[in-house]
Amino acid sequence: MTIARNPQLDPDGKLVHLLTLEGLPAETIVSILDTAAPFASIGEREVKKVPLMRGKAVFNLFFESSTRTRTTFEIAAKRLSADVINLNIGASSTSKGETLLDTIDNLVAMNADMFVVRHAQSGAAHLIASHLHATGKPHVHVVNAGDGRHGHPTQGLLDLYTIRHYKRDFRALSVAIVGDVLHSRVARSLIHGLTTLGTPDVRVIGPKTLLPTRVEGLGVHVHHDMREGLAGCDVVVMLRLQSERMKGALLPSSGEYFKHYGLTADKLARAKPDAIVMHPGPMNRGVEIDSPVADGERSVILPQVTFGIAVRMAVMSMIAGA
Amino acid sequence: MxxxxxxxxxxxxxxxxxxxxxxxxxxxxxxxxxxxxxxxxxxxxxxxxxxxxAPGLVDLNARLREPGLEHKATLDSELRAAVAGGVTRLACPPDTDPPLDEPGLVEMLRERARHARRAHVHPVGALTVGLAGTTLTEMGELADAGCIAYSQGDVPLADTQVMLRAMQYAATFGHRVWLRPHDAHLTRGGVAHDGEIATRLGLPAVPSCAETVALGTILALARETGVRLHLQRLSTAEGVAMVREAKRSGMAVTAEVAAHHLHLCDMDIGWFDAQARLDPPLRGTRDRAALRAGLADGTIDVVSSDHAPVDDDAKLVPFGEAEPGATGLELLLSLTLKWGAEDGIGLADALARVTVSPAAVLGVDAGVIGVGxxxxxxxxxxxVHWRVERRALASQGRNTPFLGHExxxxxxxxxxxxxxxxxx
The missing domain is CATH 2.30.40.10 (Urease, subunit C, domain 1)
Known part of the structure; x- marks a missing residue:
């Protein structure tokens, strides 16, 4: 299937799917963040609902297990008054031999309005979106909730929202992303978002085994020494280190990783005094981040989770209204 | 007549x-x-x-999918595709199901091909039993059945001792060995060239050293044994440089490039287009330029179609799960002409790479026009320019990254x- 153009925008440049932050105009990203702002207060109300997606059927399609992301999408859709159907496909049809696109066709036949998709393969959300287009179902929307190593655009947006909340102007910031960039869809999405919004200094920090080839091409500076890489930065984003990375000869041990790339108070002291600490969760305490830092006053890890619901509400309502 | x-x-x-x-x-x-x-x-x-x-084209690498893989293509459909593309003689690799490691399979394939009365078919026998890389096949028996060379298909031969012995044994009897340089470990899990595109798209990568490491091993063992070696489907600039150096040192080796690698690069993956999932992967623009230059200066002798018909379902999946390969028999002539025209290569010189030159690698008297x-x-x-469209293809495989190209x-x-x- 040939996908000639960025398939998440309609001919008028309006967002119809959210597949990646790459190639999204800065105005679109800012407009999502602006839309999210009023939603952030809905969670504090007694009645936590708005009727923007009443009667719409949102299918959470998780081909790869996830608790946190699926839950926040579910909460976001419910606060928009949508009907939410959760499917953990990992345990159902594909194990019976049904293909990804057969599954999609069946759910479209059940009158799905939106798919929130998590899949272990990079490009899975693009494939679904182009299939819907090819089969004459362009009114069914796709939100990428993580595809392989490629993208996790709503995470990227909630990270941007968080940074904007605490730091305001992207054009004056140094942001350091630390850890397993190679396998991280979170890092890729955040890098695209930051560079699109004009962040002049985005750094990635990690050992050569965990940084992808020519990552500089994404517009980042590469550091292998964490202390050097954190010097003077405004935002520190720690990435999760999966325990299976020790098996593929990428790292010798979690202990040695922590020694070089774990965020401790000592290393954080190299950043600006008001630098914030972020993490997409779930955290491995003592592997990529030290508990006192994770729970410290500069950590904004829990606000990220709260903002995540508002950002997902913004994305879903904007796309559904398209 | x-x-x-x-x-x-x-x-x-x-x-x-x-x-x-x-x-x-x-x-x-x-x-x-x-x-x-x-x-x-x-x-x-x-x-x-x-x-x-022109002489009928000779293609060194066309999968006919028989026996065993008829859901992808059949001898009948693919030989029809061959002659539709002007290919009158082709070699088919042993990666069928079962692999071509027994004389009976080879005889049956040749008989069925003769019966089809289209292009001449030369089976390439398996170098090791089941392509498993442990036991040598009966190359003598396979030669009697009609095999013109021995290869591992697309299965890397990880055991270098087996490779050495296979070459020694083949050299004893003058058998030809065709190998594709790709390291079994460095290719593991990879689906795209290790460069900016794979980094951007988050696709597991195959580094260029997957080719050069294997190439170094193959060239060293070939020198050691004196085997008649043909290198299949080079994909990297570094690989081309190594072959150029080997030829300069006087080594008798021939090399091939797949037609799609002359024209496409990793950027053609676009947004995860599974048609661009090929093996070896489409590499960078620098590699593509080196392959074209290598073909022009004679470092690379042959353009092959690397014909691999794949059923539609195997491409309607995420990029990393898609089956690699593209249908190619019907594009070989056009892609070779396009290369020649773009790089200022004369028509006769361009056609040499798909006629007399591959015939020489096969060791058959073909690919020429002359009395007798x-x-x-x-x-x-x-x-004439033609648009590559699904319905324009005779091959059962409609999979090609050139769909829509003129x-x-x-x-x-x-x-x-x-x-x-x-x-x-």
Whole structure:
């Protein structure tokens, strides 16, 4: 299937799917963040609902297990008054031999309005979106909730929202992303978002085994020494280190990783005094981040989770209204 | 049957012929190039004015998918595709199911191919039993059954001791060994070239050293054993440089590039287009330039189609799960002409890479136009461009990254053994 153009925008440049932050105009990203702002207060109300997606059927399609992301999408859709159907496909049809696109066709036949998709393969959300287009179902929307190593655009947006909340102007910031960039869809999405919004200094920090080839091409500076890489930065984003990375000869041990790339108070002291600490969760305490830092006053890890619901509400309502 | 091909531009790379002439055919052989022999009465005359009369193309790497993989393609469909593309002779790799590691399988395949009466088929036998890389096949028996070379298909041979011994054994009897350089470990899990595109798209990568590490091993063992070596489907600039150096040092080795690697690079993956999932992967623009230069300067001898028909379902999945490969028999001529035209290579020199040069690698007397030669011919219109579309393809595999592209050169007539087996 040939996908000639960025398939998440309609001919008028309006967002119809959210597949990646790459190639999204800065105005679109800012407009999502602006839309999210009023939603952030809905969670504090007694009645936590708005009727923007009443009667719409949102299918959470998780081909790869996830608790946190699926839950926040579910909460976001419910606060928009949508009907939410959760499917953990990992345990159902594909194990019976049904293909990804057969599954999609069946759910479209059940009158799905939106798919929130998590899949272990990079490009899975693009494939679904182009299939819907090819089969004459362009009114069914796709939100990428993580595809392989490629993208996790709503995470990227909630990270941007968080940074904007605490730091305001992207054009004056140094942001350091630390850890397993190679396998991280979170890092890729955040890098695209930051560079699109004009962040002049985005750094990635990690050992050569965990940084992808020519990552500089994404517009980042590469550091292998964490202390050097954190010097003077405004935002520190720690990435999760999966325990299976020790098996593929990428790292010798979690202990040695922590020694070089774990965020401790000592290393954080190299950043600006008001630098914030972020993490997409779930955290491995003592592997990529030290508990006192994770729970410290500069950590904004829990606000990220709260903002995540508002950002997902913004994305879903904007796309559904398209 | 007597056929006269009148007034075409006869291009024979082997004899450096390029002139307007009439070709006369009788009993499957060319009896004249130029004026018709006295008393020659054609049963059929083909008006070839404005057309190029070239030797039939010889393709060193076309998967016919028989036996065992008929859901992807059949001998019948793919030999139809071959002659539609002007290919009159092809070698098929042993990666069938079961692999071509027994004489009976090879005999059956050849018999069925003969029965189809289209292109000549030369099976390449498995170098190791089941392509498993542990036990040598009965190369002598396989040669008697019709195998012209031995290869591992697309399965890397990880055990270097087995590789050494396979080459020693093959060299003992003068058997040809064809190997594709790709390291078993460095290719593990990878689906795209290790560069900016794979980094951006988050695709597991195959580094260039997956090719060069294997190439270093293969060249060292070939030097050691003196085996007749042909290298299949180079993909990297570094690999081309190594082969150039090996040839400069006097080593008798030949090399091949897949036609799609001359024109595409990793950027053509676009947004995860599974049609661009190929093996070896499409590499960077620098690699593509080096492959084209290597083909021009003779470092690379042959362009192959790397024909791999794949059923639609195997491509309608995420990029990393898609089956690698592209249908290629019907694009080989056009992609070679396009390379020649773009890089200022003369028509005869461009056609040499898909006719006389691959015939020499095969070790058969073919790919030439001359009195007494078999009348295996490709008559094409060089001025016409055609659009690659699913319905324009005879192959059962409709999978190609060139869908929608306009390509130069359209085959009008294909003759095998003096018979017209395709006309359009």
């Amino acid at each position: 007597r056929i006269e091909i009148r007034g075409g531009r006869v291009v024979d790379p082997a004899s450096r012929t390029d002139r307007t002439a009439t070709v006369c055919i009788e009993d499957g052989r060319i009896v004249a190039v130029g004026a018709a022999p006295e008393g020659f009465r054609a049963d059929r005359t083909i008006a070839a004015s404005g057309l190029v009369v 030669a078999a009348a295996d011919l490709c008559v094409f219109d060089p001025a 390509l130069p050169g359209r085959v009008r007539y294909t003759l095998v053994g003096g018979l017209v087996v395709h006309e359009a």
